Structures are given as C-alpha cells and as structure tokens.
Amino acid sequence: MIIQQKIPIISCERVSPIFSRLRFFSPRIARESNPGNFVHIRINDNNYPLLRRAFSIHKTGREKGTFDVLFKVVGSGTKLLSFKKPGQELDVLGPLGNAFSLPKKVSQDIILVVGGMGIAPLFFLASELCRNNKTDSIKINLLYGVKNKDEFLCLKELKDLGIEVIFATEDGTQGFEGTATQLFLKQTKKYQNFKKVKVFSCGPPAMLKVMSEYAREYNLNCEISLENHMPCGVGACMGCVVKHGKKNKFEYKRVCKEGPIFNAREVWLD
C-alpha cells in the first residue's frame, strides 16, 4: 500500500554548499521502506514547482520513525527543498518502486559501485547488508567515485559501518584517479569468476550506461538503480520509461513502477 501523508521535517542539514539532507518523521514510511525504494515529495503547495520530485530513501531510523533523503541542489525544485525548515510539513508519497534484492544467506562477495549522488540509495543498502551480515560471512566492498574529493558524502557513516571503501576521484584529488566504473574494472580483475560476485550500482546516467554494458560483457549479476523525470511516480502516466529486454526486441518499462531497480543486463540506456 502506498502511503500519502503530510509529514513533518525534523531536521535539515546543509552537508556542503550543494548537498542537503532532510529527515522526515513518518513511522509508517520508515517501517515499510526497503533499500532502493523512493519517495515522491511535493515541494510546494502552489504551482511552483508543479510536479513532485522523486528521492531515493537514504536512511531509515525505524525505532524513531524517521527516514532521510540526501540530495544535490541541481534545479529550482531541489533548491526550494534545501531551504525547508524543521517543523514544516510536506506532502509525501511512499515508499514507491521496487527494492534491491538483498541476499539473505548468500556467500557471494558484494561490490557496491557508487558514482556521486548514487551514495543516497546505496548507503541505505550498505547498512541493511551489514545488518544482515553480523557474522561477517560476506565481504562487502564499496567503490565510490566523484569528480573531486570535496564531493564525498557520508564518510563517517561509512566508516561506522566498517565496510571497505575504495575511493576514486576524476581529478585525482583522492584515491584512484578516474571514475567509479574504471575503478570497478581494475578491482574486479582479481575476481576469477564473476558468478561469485553480486554488484549493486547507482550513479549518473552515463555511469549506469557503462555498468549495464559491463554487465552484459562480463555476464555480471548486477542491479542498478535508475532515475528519471517522474510526473506521477505511481505508474499512471508512462512518462519515465526505459528500454528493457533485448537490444532489438525491447519494451518500455516504467522506472517508477517496474523499477527503479533493474537487472543491469536488461536495460538499454542512451
């Protein structure tokens, strides 16, 4: 069941000049959210902006009944959202979309490939994976790429999770010089057999295109989280579709309904 609620913001944090984190209070949404799900937020009651904006769920505090969204200020909608204050209530739909498939009793190693804002949903995934992996039976690697080291987010939280993070920056200011996908290719050379690895990825469209090509080339077991303009967010408008299936025999799937999580081998991004 999709929940539509007016819910209060309980904290707003400017993580950096261009990144913001909002924490909402909604025990129902917090309880029912899984990594990969998103919420559709009405930013204003007037017509500016008119349409809701979709945000991955970044974190939940189930005991406190909260969930967070983490976003980059890129346009007028996110700018207005970044100025919201604690106590203000917003109309939110959620949780929406499908979720990452969490390996329950899997012995596979897990690689999370993150580009930029892709950290928003993949941090939620990483924390759930760690919660299910108390015995440390599986190895979780996070490959995290950004343009410049100032754009790394959630560093303390990632440290607290205790997973191995390998950093990449396009300008070489920290870690591997290059993109997250280049780092992924370099790292995965050590894996003799990709069948033993499960990959989850989220990042900008160009990066996910590369990941889906790698997934086909190396027959990876890889799930990616897509984003798109979503007028309705609930599957009614057919506005947010992605090519899905075989290259010459595809159909359009709705990112908001059949996604946003897809098998990387099955989507065709332009």
Added chain:
Amino acid sequence: MPGRCGLTDLSVKIGKIKFKNPVLVASGTFGYGEEYSEFFDLNKLGGVITKSITLNPREGNPPPRTCETPSGMLNAIGLANVGVSEFIKEKLSFLKKLDTRLIINVAGSTLEEYVKVVKRLNRIKGIDMLEINISCPNVKQGGMHFGATEESAHQIIKTIRENTSYPLMVKLSPNVTDITQIALAVQEAGCDAISLINTLIGMAIDSETRKPLLANITGGLSGPAIKPVALAMVWKVAQKVNIPIVGIGGIMNTKDVLEFLLAGASMIQVGTANFVDPKVTVKIIDELKDYCENHKIKSIKEIIGKLETQSIS
C-alpha cells in the same frame, strides 16, 4: 457541518447518461484506473476515462517523454497502450466492476482503425461512453490531423457514429485556427458531447546542450499554464454549440472547476493535477458539495454557463 448531508445534487447528464458528479479524470493521466485505486475509492468519481486505446499495441515514443515547464509540463508519451484486444482481455474487468461511469478513449491513425476499435468495443457491457481522441499532438498519425479541419473532423465522427450506438464525446485540439468551427462540425456529425482542450503543442530546450528536452522534440503542454486558454475556448464553444461541453485544461482545485462550469462546461476532466495530488478529485467533489451548500445551490446544474458578462467594471 457544512455540506456532506446529501441534499446537494451534483449530478449532471450527457444525453441519457447520468453522472453522479461532474468530475472525470482525463485520458492518459489515470492509466487504466488501477494505480489510483490504491489512493481512494474510484466510485466517488463522476467517471473514469481510460488511456487512449488503439487497434494494435503501441510502445510509445522514446524517452525522455516529459519535462516540467513554468506551471505546467510537456509530454510526448506517444499513445503508449496495450491495444484494444489486450485492453478487453486484461484491463476491462477491473474497470467494469467500478460503480462509476466508464468512458473509453479511442485513438487511431486511420479512419478504419478508429472504426475497428469502436466495433470491438460495441456490445461490451459496462462501457458507458466513448471519447474519440482526434487531437493527440505527439504521434505523426495520432489523430490530430482528423481534428485539424472541419471536413475531416465531421467525416470521422459521422463514420464512427454510424458504427456504434455508444454515446460519443469528441476531444478537440486547441492547435487549430478556430476551435468553434471544429466543434460545430462534430456536433453536426452526431456526437453527444465535446471535450476540450487537449494539450497545446509546446517545446523546451536545454541551452547548454543545445538539445530539446523531449526526444520527440515537441510535446503537449498541460497544467495550470494552459487554464486561461482552455477557459476561453470552452466559453467560445459554449456560445456556438447546443450539446454538453466537458472542460479540460489545468484544473487544480475546486475554484478552477467552478470557473469552467460558469464558462459553460457541464462537466470537467482533471488531468495533470492527478500527478500532483492523487486524491485531488475526491477533494474537489467534497468541496463542490460544500460550495453548493454554502451558496444555497440545490443543483450544480444551476451554475453551468452562468458567467455574467454584462456588468464588468
């Protein structure tokens, strides 16, 4: 407690078909109804209008298909739909169970296609009316050419009229020189109601990449940005025709609905606003009751076309 006590009559009629209230959901904004049934009881609506149904399944246009514009949005979905056979087999059973009026929107590329779809829908119990889409701006042969001239509009509606006994609502395009002439032509061809307006052709460009924001380059503009255009067209058409008008265009709230009714619409369709607030239609229906109660209006029909143009100062 104002309103809600059932004294106010919100019902309206198109031909012999009675609707429990004047609020419909616009084609293409409500899928086949199932998505929004998670949010509210669809039986509260005056009626549901489906996505456009074509003879064969259509994948629709390549993405990106939508973008936001000031107080509006552009879409170029491209009539993506499951086709009439699959619609009857898979989608109709859910809709038929509803206790509200069911209107099937029909589109096509050729006159024969429209007729074939209409014939497939004939004699299916539970369908109350057809809305004929001669105004989709996003497909080369999407029907808009039928709605572009009086002759072609007249011919297609006359032919469909001869092939079905369903009441017909014809959805008109605003992308014409004089919408009142098209309205008169389809009235003359025997339709029972006219719905207007479909989207206005629009475009958005990214000046950095020098690319259009829609893969289709142009799309259909909807949302509050088009409401003044829609109101003027409804008012103009209302001066000319004597069949009911169904107003569409940027309706976001109860006040907007009342404006369309005053301009001469007997019913309205809510489109883009469904995306903004999935429950907007039920809010409007409740507020219409309150409005009538507070203004001592016994029947919503009393305000249809009651625009006062005499003493504007």
